[in-house]
Amino acid sequence: MKIKNPTIKKILNKINWHYLVLSVFILVIFIAMSVQSKHFMTLANMEILINNFIMEAIMALGMTMVIISGGSDISISGILPFTAITFAYMMLGNVPVALAAVAAIIVGGLIGLINNELRRLLNIHPMIVTMATQLTLKGLNLAITGGSVVAGFSEDFQKIGGFKPLGLSLAIWAYIVLAVFYVLFSRNNRLFLNVYFVGGNKDAATLSGMNAERVLRFVYVASGLLAGLAGVLSTTVYNSASYSFGQNVEMKVITAVAIGGTSMTHGGEGSICGTLLGTLFMALIYNAFVMSGISTYYQDVFTGSMLVVAVLLSEGVRAIKAKSALQAEA
């Protein structure tokens, strides 16, 4: 069916179909779960729903920019436990909490910098470089801790995990601040906008005078910093640090970003708002499966299927837009 009315055509073109479909899915699951379980739509469960995916949500912000830049960063599942362990040992060494937290987050950023430099110097695909970093860090995490859980912090430190300004955990506050920052900056800040240009066509961006390497350095360092923050927050939440933290977290984070509409196949396409929706969807699925009593064995089946739907939708919308652009030009 061909729409001839230009007003309707304009409105339809303005709608982000990916967000719309994802929002409908989220709404349907919310309504279905509210009917199915009296415990679902409670303040306590909403807090748990958010808290239980908050580390992934924080890292998804950084991952979105990495994927938009045309790369990927799977080292986050090594950085998270590494910085958690670093922070934990500093706490046991009586380093002031704030100083230890900042230092551990910077360690995460430095690992991001190493990722980028290895990618640049060796000219290897970011996935391979970050996989190598991930494996190295996982080995280091085991070697440093001897496989033991790092715990035994002071009672004052243990209270930090339960500290909830205005009823929200520190991790949620950190996420709110970061999400607002990322949404605003990804729309207005030149450095953030340049990530799209570099991801779309790195050579063209370089030829136009842009420092593409500086942009890529920024996205990998930012991703490392956010994984470092997730590591520090994990230690405060669980009052311990373990090499086992964050297993397969990179897959969950990348899935949330992809479901949010950021293209895994074409750099330069995606958005932080989409990632916020994708993250909410993932958090909802994890919570809904436990709340509904449906076997969690099917959780990944559902998430995987949704990922396929999201990618198909994203590619479909892209193809339609490309076709419309061609028609407009003609």
Add this chain to the structure above:
Amino acid sequence: MKKFLAMILAVTMVLSLAACGKSSEAATSGEKREEELYSMVVFTKGAEYFNWCYAGMQDAAESIGDFIKVELQGPAEWDASQEARAVETVLAKKPNGIVVSCADESTLIPSINKAIESGVPVICFDSDSSESNRLSYVGTNNNTFGAVAGKAIVDTIGTEGEIAIIMVPGAVSMEERAQGCIDYLKENAPNVTYTVLNDEGDVAKAEQVTSALLQSNPNIKAIFSTHGYGAPGAAAACRTLNMVGDITIIGSDYDSATIELLKSGDIAGTVIDDPYLLGYEAFMLSYAAAHPTDVLSGNAPFGHVPPLIFGSCSLLTGKVLEDPAAAARYENPPKIN
């Protein structure tokens, strides 16, 4: 034997308390009882060991009445932080009780304490979090468990030689099992020396590290794996190196793969506790804790539960499995959705 009798006594007491509660409540109310939910939270959900535990919980729940609903939750990964999140999510459903096997000693403490503070009884089974406020722990004395393995090794290789112990450093239950084995060897075969291998709890990694060790050290006579995946991995390494029968492999726990390897003789024996019974007991304790009697307990407002129940452990060998009746007990693992 004393511990076994103590365990039987404790279980009988708990069952009696639970039964008393049930009969008195049923007698006073003819109407349908309000549904109660009990959650089992584990790490490596899907592992056959925990399926046995959950089967025990299901049967225990069924024996009380159809108003009891049970569920199995937890991550597929050995990740204590994910397991802690699972406990918190389960808590939002306001269950009547939670039984949990902890991926490590410390990480679940805040979640377990939160559950206790909100009035939900928590019973640890299999793997404890002793520093938390959990009400009770149902498990195995891992030192005794390791000593059974030590004895099996000495019975096979004698009082001299080198052995390897497969474990994941930091996992308390495995460290205790390893220590139990080492202590037994020190006392009964001081000339037996040992090497510790870390297989990260993964069967493929166990095969890798065992292969490397056997090639570099031909003096190894026996291998003790402190967890369920190590022995099948070591057996695979021996097959690859044509060393089946040359190395005595003693495993821990059982699953279908281990049972087959015991029958074929690739594994000499495996030290077992009773996961079905652990799940059964853990549920009964959580039910008792959720149903306080008129007599105030030391855990008030929760019901009467003992702080600790240790089950027995023994050596399962291929010879035991030659008896079809005995084999039937281990060969039909429950399938859990």
